[in-house]
Amino acid sequence: VIPGWFSEISPMWPGEAHSLKVEKILFQGKSDFQDVMVFQSSTYGKVLVLDGVIQITERDECAYQEMITHLPLCSIPSPKKVLVIGGGDGGVLREVARHTSVEQIDICEIDAMVVDVSKQFFPEIAVGFQDPRVNLKIGDGVAFLKAVPEGTYDAIIVDSSDPIGPAQELFEKPFFGSVAKALRPGGVVCTQAESIWLHMHIIEDIVANCRQVFKGSVNYAWTTVPTYPSGVIGFMLCSTEGPAVDFKHPINPIDSDENLSKSKRPLRFYNREIHSAAFCLPSFAKKVIDSK
Ligand SMILES: NCCCN[C@H]1CC[C@H](N)CC1
Numbered sequence: 001v002i003p004g005w006f007s008e009i010s011p012m013w014p015g016e017a018h019s020l021k022v023e024k025i026l027f028q029g030k031s032d033f034q035d036v037m038v039f040q041s042s043t044y045g046k047v048l049v050l051d052g053v054i055q056i057t058e059r060d061e062c063a064y065q066e067m068i069t070h071l072p073l074c075s076i077p078s079p080k081k082v083l084v085i086g087g088g089d090g091g092v093l094r095e096v097a098r099h100t101s102v103e104q105i106d107i108c109e110i111d112a113m114v115v116d117v118s119k120q121f122f123p124e125i126a127v128g129f130q131d132p133r134v135n136l137k138i139g140d141g142v143a144f145l146k147a148v149p150e151g152t153y154d155a156i157i158v159d160s161s162d163p164i165g166p167a168q169e170l171f172e173k174p175f176f177g178s179v180a181k182a183l184r185p186g187g188v189v190c191t192q193a194e195s196i197w198l199h200m201h202i203i204e205d206i207v208a209n210c211r212q213v214f215k216g217s218v219n220y221a222w223t224t225v226p227t228y229p230s231g232v233i234g235f236m237l238c239s240t241e242g243p244a245v246d247f248k249h250p251i252n253p254i255d256s257d258e259n260l261s262k263s264k265r266p267l268r269f270y271n272r273e274i275h276s277a278a279f280c281l282p283s284f285a286k287k288v289i290d291s292k
Contacts, residue, residue: 163194
């Protein structure tokens, strides 16, 4: 360990570690589920770390929060009921709230400390909790989904950490089954789906499971987030049987001048071109993902 630096060392990315220069440690705690830390970095703003893994930084969270939210919501005509599993920092809520068609935003986050720490240290991100359409449930997303009546949601966003620790079950087939049940026909789900540089085997399994569970379309998209391992992060975009969803061509634009002028905080990353581009894959990934 180099004094004054945080290195993200994990068996999930052996032999490599992204490091950030630390100005000051702002919070250290242990919740019922994981170690929670916040530090002021020299060049990426404040950083949230769970069990030694970077979750968000002020400088590049826009890429992840905007893409994981608008890839699904801009792919269906008029999302009304949205569920967020995880997402306790509030960033996805902030992005969902941009969609004026949305009437109800339910969120199920397992760790209350993540919510409290985000509200205290990341007000620009936790602002999402202030929207009157938001209903926060602190609990296990797996149990929450099992209790949801069939066909309740237009869209579900699974904003999880990695499949080691509290989020492990969110990468398994039974969970995808309960997501499909909770979605209406032609409803969509977007899940955090790791890195094509590091996790092709995990992605291969997720894609195979999704193709068995979701009978609409199943696509993999990816984007750049400098502070995530290998600098990229992926998303599974799936729809249930019903009205067709073409994820690659957003039919419900959020980046129109009218929308942008109305919102307090402009979109810093997402636009309709980068939406479509997100589904273009390098050959080594395409070979695996398209063959499943
Ligand atoms: N809203 C917080 C985002 C959590 N997603 C991250 C993706 C990359 C992982 N290594 C850690 C979690």
